[in-house]
Amino acid sequence: GAGVSQSPSNKVTEKGKDVELRCDPISGHTALYWYRQRLGQGLEFLIYFQGNSAPDKSGLPSDRFSAERTGESVSTLTIQRTQQEDSAVYLCASSLVVQVRLNTEAFFGQGTRLTVV
Amino acid sequence: GQQVMQIPQYQHVQEGEDFTTYCNSSTTLSNIQWYKQRPGGHPVFLIQLVKSGEVKKQKRLTFQFGEAKKNSSLHITATQTTDVGTYFCAVAPHSSNTGKLIFGQGTTLQVKP
Numbered sequence: 001g002a003g004v005s006q007s008p009s010n011k012v013t014e015k016g017k018d019v020e021l022r023c024d025p026i027s028g029h030t031a032l033y034w035y036r037q038r039l040g041q042g043l044e045f046l047i048y049f050q051g052n053s054a055p056d057k058s059g060l061p062s063d064r065f066s067a068e069r070t071g072e073s074v075s076t077l078t079i080q081r082t083q084q085e086d087s088a089v090y091l092c093a094s095s096l097v098v099q100v101r102l103n104t105e106a107f108f109g110q111g112t113r114l115t116v117v
Numbered sequence: 118g119q120q121v122m123q124i125p126q127y128q129h130v131q132e133g134e135d136f137t138t139y140c141n142s143s144t145t146l147s148n149i150q151w152y153k154q155r156p157g158g159h160p161v162f163l164i165q166l167v168k169s170g171e172v173k174k175q176k177r178l179t180f181q182f183g184e185a186k187k188n189s190s191l192h193i194t195a196t197q198t199t200d201v202g203t204y205f206c207a208v209a210p211h212s213s214n215t216g217k218l219i220f221g222q223g224t225t226l227q228v229k230p
Contacts, residue, residue, distance in 0.1 A: 033218060035220070041222070042205065042220055042221065042222035042223045043160070043205065043220040043223075045217070045218070045219055045220070048217050048218070055217075056217050091159060091160070093160075093218075095218075104165070105150070105162040105165065106150070106152075106160075106162060106207070106218060107162070108159040108160050108161070109159065110159055111159055
């Protein structure tokens with residue numbers, strides 16, 4: 001597809017279970033971002049990939065959160081032993097970073113709405 | 118770490134009134150972007166400002182980047198109901214050698230018809 005694709009669009013899981021969220025960025029986009037947005041709140045930065053490397057993991061809330069990216073394409077965000085406070089919309093975005101410190105437009109996916117019950 | 122403050126958090130205006138949201142950083146910024154998120158939607162890019170003192174216009178929207186590259190504003194003239202949504206600024210810290218993009222908390226605009 002032409003845009004950023006995220007799956008699943010909705011996920012309901014039981015507390016304590018692990019979940020995997022997937023992001024397919026726009027082809028050729030070198031930068032990939034994950035954000036968390038709680039209801040009525042702003043975008044909380046989680047992690048950023050440049051290629052397959054994650055130069056900044058500072059936003060990951062705890063060691064239950066991890067992310068990887070392969071083939072400079074698909075990324076997965078994994079949350080282990082989910083807690084109710086993990087309930088939120090998880091947004092993925094990609095962009096074409098052509099030079100350091102000069103971002104270009106970030107294109108967002110529709111997000112995955114995670115509900116932990 | 119990099120923090121960016123955005124004010125106000127909420128704004129209710131009558132249709133036809135003007136609206137302004139401000140984004141302030143404690144450190145110099147490489148550039149600043151503005152996004153709009155409609156209720157139930159995802160953020161959509163509006164514009165990017167790079168140069169000190171830059172001013173850009175998109176129809177009724179005017180974007181400014183401060184001379185010191187530490188603050189920015191988005192002004193909407195004569196709001197319409199289609200302007201409803203949350204407006205976010207997003208910044209790439211000057212000190213960062215990566216493409217990290219940090220979002221402000223957003224200003225949610227409600228427009229009464």
